[in-house]
Amino acid sequence: MVLAAWLAQGLGPALDASSDVDKFLSFTVAGLSVAAILAVGASGLVLTYTTTGVFNFAHGAIGMLGAFAYWQLRFDWGWPAPLAIATVLFVLGPLFGALLELVIFRGLQQTTETVKLVVTVSLLFSLIGLANWVWDPDVLRRDAKFLSGRGFDVAGVAVTWHEFITIVVAVAVAAGLRVLLYHTRAGIAMRAAVDDRPLAALNGARPDRSSMLAWAIGSSLAALSGILFVGTISLAPAPMSLLIVNAYAAAMIGRLRSLPMTFVGALVLGLTEGYLRGYLSDWTDNNQYFDSTFVSAVPVIVLFVVLLVLPSARLRAHGTARTREVVPMPSMRGAFTFAAVVVAGTALAIPLLTTANAVTMGRMYGLAIVALALVPLIGLAGQVSLAHWSLAGIGAVTMAHLGTGGSPMGIVWAFVFTALVGALIALPTLRLSGIYLALATAAFAVFLDRWVFRLRPFDLPFTDVKIALFGTGSVGVPDLKLFGYTFDTYYRQLMLMATTFALMSVFVVWLRRSRFGRRLLAMKDSPAACATVGMNLTMTKLTIFAVSAGMAGIGGALIGSLQGSTNQQNWEFTVGLPVFMVAVVGGIQRVGGALFAGISLAVLAAMPDWPVLRNVSWFPNLATVTPGLMGIGLGRNPNGAVADMREAFEPLARARAVFLAFLAALGALYLYVVTSDVGAWWLIIGGVVLLLGATAFVQSRARGADTGAAGPQPMFAGDELEWVGIDRPFTPDDLAALDDRLGALEVR
Amino acid sequence: MAALDCSGVTVSFGGHLALDDVDVTAADGAVTGLIGPNGAGKTTLFNVVCGLLTPSRGVVSLGGRELNRLPPYKRARLGLARTFQRLELFGLLTVRENVLVAADVRGTMGAAEVEAVIERVGLAGRIDDRVDELPTGQARLVEIARALATRPRVLLLDEPASGLDERETDELGRLLRELAAEGMAVLLVEHDVRLVMEVCDLIHVLDFGRIIAVGDAATVRSDEAVLAAYLGGSLEAS
Numbered sequence: 001m002v003l004a005a006w007l008a009q010g011l012g013p014a015l016d017a018s019s020d021v022d023k024f025l026s027f028t029v030a031g032l033s034v035a036a037i038l039a040v041g042a043s044g045l046v047l048t049y050t051t052t053g054v055f056n057f058a059h060g061a062i063g064m065l066g067a068f069a070y071w072q073l074r075f076d077w078g079w080p081a082p083l084a085i086a087t088v089l090f091v092l093g094p095l096f097g098a099l100l101e102l103v104i105f106r107g108l109q110q111t112t113e114t115v116k117l118v119v120t121v122s123l124l125f126s127l128i129g130l131a132n133w134v135w136d137p138d139v140l141r142r143d144a145k146f147l148s149g150r151g152f153d154v155a156g157v158a159v160t161w162h163e164f165i166t167i168v169v170a171v172a173v174a175a176g177l178r179v180l181l182y183h184t185r186a187g188i189a190m191r192a193a194v195d196d197r198p199l200a201a202l203n204g205a206r207p208d209r210s211s212m213l214a215w216a217i218g219s220s221l222a223a224l225s226g227i228l229f230v231g232t233i234s235l236a237p238a239p240m241s242l243l244i245v246n247a248y249a250a251a252m253i254g255r256l257r258s259l260p261m262t263f264v265g266a267l268v269l270g271l272t273e274g275y276l277r278g279y280l281s282d283w284t285d286n287n288q289y290f291d292s293t294f295v296s297a298v299p300v301i302v303l304f305v306v307l308l309v310l311p312s313a314r315l316r317a318h319g320t321a322r323t324r325e326v327v328p329m330p331s332m333r334g335a336f337t338f339a340a341v342v343v344a345g346t347a348l349a350i351p352l353l354t355t356a357n358a359v360t361m362g363r364m365y366g367l368a369i370v371a372l373a374l375v376p377l378i379g380l381a382g383q384v385s386l387a388h389w390s391l392a393g394i395g396a397v398t399m400a401h402l403g404t405g406g407s408p409m410g411i412v413w414a415f416v417f418t419a420l421v422g423a424l425i426a427l428p429t430l431r432l433s434g435i436y437l438a439l440a441t442a443a444f445a446v447f448l449d450r451w452v453f454r455l456r457p458f459d460l461p462f463t464d465v466k467i468a469l470f471g472t473g474s475v476g477v478p479d480l481k482l483f484g485y486t487f488d489t490y491y492r493q494l495m496l497m498a499t500t501f502a503l504m505s506v507f508v509v510w511l512r513r514s515r516f517g518r519r520l521l522a523m524k525d526s527p528a529a530c531a532t533v534g535m536n537l538t539m540t541k542l543t544i545f546a547v548s549a550g551m552a553g554i555g556g557a558l559i560g561s562l563q564g565s566t567n568q569q570n571w572e573f574t575v576g577l578p579v580f581m582v583a584v585v586g587g588i589q590r591v592g593g594a595l596f597a598g599i600s601l602a603v604l605a606a607m608p609d610w611p612v613l614r615n616v617s618w619f620p621n622l623a624t625v626t627p628g629l630m631g632i633g634l635g636r637n638p639n640g641a642v643a644d645m646r647e648a649f650e651p652l653a654r655a656r657a658v659f660l661a662f663l664a665a666l667g668a669l670y671l672y673v674v675t676s677d678v679g680a681w682w683l684i685i686g687g688v689v690l691l692l693g694a695t696a697f698v699q700s701r702a703r704g705a706d707t708g709a710a711g712p713q714p715m716f717a718g719d720e721l722e723w724v725g726i727d728r729p730f731t732p733d734d735l736a737a738l739d740d741r742l743g744a745l746e747v748r
Numbered sequence: 749m750a751a752l753d754c755s756g757v758t759v760s761f762g763g764h765l766a767l768d769d770v771d772v773t774a775a776d777g778a779v780t781g782l783i784g785p786n787g788a789g790k791t792t793l794f795n796v797v798c799g800l801l802t803p804s805r806g807v808v809s810l811g812g813r814e815l816n817r818l819p820p821y822k823r824a825r826l827g828l829a830r831t832f833q834r835l836e837l838f839g840l841l842t843v844r845e846n847v848l849v850a851a852d853v854r855g856t857m858g859a860a861e862v863e864a865v866i867e868r869v870g871l872a873g874r875i876d877d878r879v880d881e882l883p884t885g886q887a888r889l890v891e892i893a894r895a896l897a898t899r900p901r902v903l904l905l906d907e908p909a910s911g912l913d914e915r916e917t918d919e920l921g922r923l924l925r926e927l928a929a930e931g932m933a934v935l936l937v938e939h940d941v942r943l944v945m946e947v948c949d950l951i952h953v954l955d956f957g958r959i960i961a962v963g964d965a966a967t968v969r970s971d972e973a974v975l976a977a978y979l980g981g982s983l984e985a986s
């Protein structure tokens with residue numbers, strides 16, 4: 001192999017010079033056609049972003065859906081290509097885009113960046129699930145070039161019609177967008193909405209209509225890029241949806257604003273890819289580490305670099321609206337109680353758990369730990385990371401290699417090593433925030449996916465340390481051994497994970513209550529003010545990124561141990577998205593939100609195996625799509641579902657007698673279920689019934705008390721402050737109440 | 749030597765000269781005013797002083813030490829504090845916590861002193877309220893308390909009186925005089941001309957990015973160029 005390359009190189013000059021030129025030209029054409037697809041995809045993205053302020057992470061997934069729809073019409077139903085294309089581009093695509101705008105994105109301008117992010121990421125995830133549901137993933141769909149791949153020769157270079165059409169289409173799109181934006185009323189209204197929505201509305205433009213138009217055109221362009229991709233790759237929902245990450249790089253070169261620069265960006269990226277495919281093996285002497293996986297990682301490297309070098313002032317995102325976000329301040333006592341309930345509850349559950357359920361529950365805590373790692377980072381510090389699942393993967397790999405024989409040093413190294421990687425991501429991205437930070441971390445994760453995690457074993461340069469991340473595909477992860485005690489059954493591992501989660505919860509609460517936690521919350525609201533009171537933001541961000549990454553690493557190491565072995569697919573970017581999404585749905589500011597994420601995801605993953613559902617053929621698909629639907633539907637509440645649940649159940653915890661009675665009944669039920677063989681189900685069902693019953697009882701009692709007391713209330717019990725002092729003298733308490741009511745300054 | 753010394757500061761935003769060779773000084777133990785019409789460049793100068801913006805030319809020094817290469821947080825640690833015209837509060841935190849964040853950075857104040865500072869700006873009654881619930885005027889006072897918690901040598905105030913009523917404005921004026929009496933250098937940007945004329949020892953007038961007059965209240969009030977910049981109106985009236 002190497003010999004052949006060496007020979008070819010040596011013979012290079014002797015070969016006919018025109019064949020070198022031909023080779024160059026044919027890779028140029030290939031590069032141009034890649035560039036054309038990227039340009040079409042990226043321009044749709046830029047159009048929706050500039051018009052609506054929503055950066056659509058799902059843009060690629062819409063394109064993927066367009067490609068599948070085209071395939072369905074063209075090949076499954078045998079429609080003529082032009083008709084199929086026209087239907088997708090001019091009917092299905094725009095309708096889908098308009099529908100998205102109407103149902104999901106209308107009104108989303110006013111929310112936090114995190115909410116926008118969760119909604120679009122959830123949409124991405126749902127669409128992937130949907131495509132896998134509708135189109136059997138095992139059917140091979142590939143290589144459907146226009147005109148059956150026929151082509152023609154230009155000066156000796158073979159060009160397929162597909163490539164030719166692709167390039168022509170991109171040029172037409174560029175011209176069309178130009179005309180639309182500068183020479184039509186609708187386009188001018190769209191550009192006005194970019195600058196100032198309220199102002200545009202005042203001037204009689206209809207921003208909602210412009211938004212809908214932008215979503216319709218954006219989706220149509222996404223679908224167009226998807227259809228063009230059909231000629232070069234095989235259709236697979238997840239990878240295809242992520243191809244758009246390549247277009248993100250082009251869009252970012254256009255700074256998400258300039259269409260011409262976006263096209264230039266696409267051109268650079270496309271040609272780079274074309275030439276790398278042609279020449280990289282020559283340039284690196286066929287180095288096996290710089291193979292096609294590296295070429296596919298190049299666009300994300302470019303994305304990362306572009307994000308880093310963009311001038312920071314330009315990266316001020318669209319103005320973020322203030323929403324009533326609440327970050328609770330739990331007491332340490334509450335934290336210890338929570339931890340004790342988690343550990344004791346798990347211990348009590350063990351006699352009732354089958355092995356499979358123990359694994360599910362262990363996985364639940366593993367996911368909860370990774371979600372918990374996001375709480376201080378996103379919830380407190382306001383720094384988004386989409387790379388945490390990949391970091392957990394690094395933790396798992398570290399445990400596999402450095403935890404030999406179950407050494408606890410594996411866990412320690414998992415923490416240290418992922419913390420270092422976390423700091424490494426944070427260091428260049430310190431300037432970035434919001435969507436840009438999300439993109440940079442996503443780029444990092446996809447970079448690991450596409451290249452690093454697939455690397456064949458290698459020697460660390462200048463040492464003889466051998467690195468074999470996932471070995472030859474899958475690598476065993478040992479069970480932890482602590483003080484001579486091995487966590488070698490699923491039950492023991494479950495206890496280990498529950499305890500770890502409990503301890504980490506206490507840590508996160510402690511962090512929230514500490515000075516450092518206060519500092520993080522301050523930074524979330526105003527980095528500028530933090531700097532001007534003397535805070536070193538660099539250190540603060542690095543620290544929290546490292547700590548959070550380290551926590552995710554421990555989670556990954558434990559998940560790896562529980563699985564017994566781990567591979568690259570376990571830690572793919574898209575696999576980890578639900579953790580982020582559902583943690584935000586649960587409440588990213590609270591420990592309970594992380595547990596919510598763990599429970600939801602683990603239960604959803606296990607449900608298809610439940611006896612009642614085992615024969616429901618569509619259920620696995622529904623379970624896959626559900627986290628996405630949760631993110632779209634519930635991700636809007638910035639305080640999370642757990643906050644609402646807490647509110648609902650708080651009265652019960654307050655009503656001492658009823659609460660104790662509830663606990664006693666629950667205990668009795670538990671004892672009955674453990675000692676008889678009615679099955680653990682009854683505990684869950686009975687527990688829920690008891691909980692709802694007790695809550696309803698407390699509520700109805702409270703309502704009764706309200707109406708009972710309404711009659712003979714004292715005059716100035718609450719709202720009648722103005723009467724105080726008239727029908728009785730002021731007391732100091734009354735004065736304080738008055739001050740408080742009026743929000744008055746103390747007057748001296 | 750002046751506590752704060754800006755000389756030859758020039759900033760341009762894409763060809764538009766926001767500051768053009770501006771010299772401003774603020775002395776220890778004095779309240780220095782910086783006034784000028786909207787868009788004159790006052791806030792821009794503050795951003796340059798505290799390091800959020802890099803000037804294309806000019807030198808800023810604090811107690812004789814040149815600051816130009818220092819990041820904002822290091823300038824703060826040398827004794828520079830500011831408030832923001834467009835409020836930059838820590839909205840998720842209470843009044844007390846906002847001030848504590850600043851006090852804790854270098855341990856400049858303990859909990860009791862933090863309470864005292866909050867009382868001093870007149871917010872004792874709202875000490876445990878979340879700041880995003882406060883009206884603008886009071887929110888500005890939180891910014892002042894937060895700045896004071898770092899025990900600054902130089903305090904930059906960007907329109908602290910907007911949102912305050914007349915009585916509160918008088919309280920603020922008294923506070924600024926007190927701070928100066930304690931030795932602090934206060935640089936005040938303010939549209940409330942009455943307040944500026946009352947409390948400032950020295951006033952700089954900025955117009956279209958240039959300093960057009962420097963002097964005490966009487967001097968500035970009668971300056972031709974200043975009168976022209978303000979179209980004669982508001983200065984006479986006050």
Ligand SMILES: Nc1ncnc2c1ncn2[C@@H]1O[C@H](COP(=O)(O)OP(=O)(O)OP(=O)(O)O)[C@@H](O)[C@H]1O
Pocket residue numbers: 761766784785786787788789790791792793833
């Ligand atoms: N980031 C920026 N980019 C471009 N121009 C800017 C920027 N910041 C300020 N300007 C411009 O610089 C000039 C000075 O602005 P500055 O905010 O300093 O004025 P000001 O004196 O504080 O006004 P005001 O009294 O309204 O607060 C204005 O013309 C403003 O439009």
Ligand SMILES: [Mg+2]
Pocket residue numbers: 790791792833906
């Ligand atoms: Mg200003």
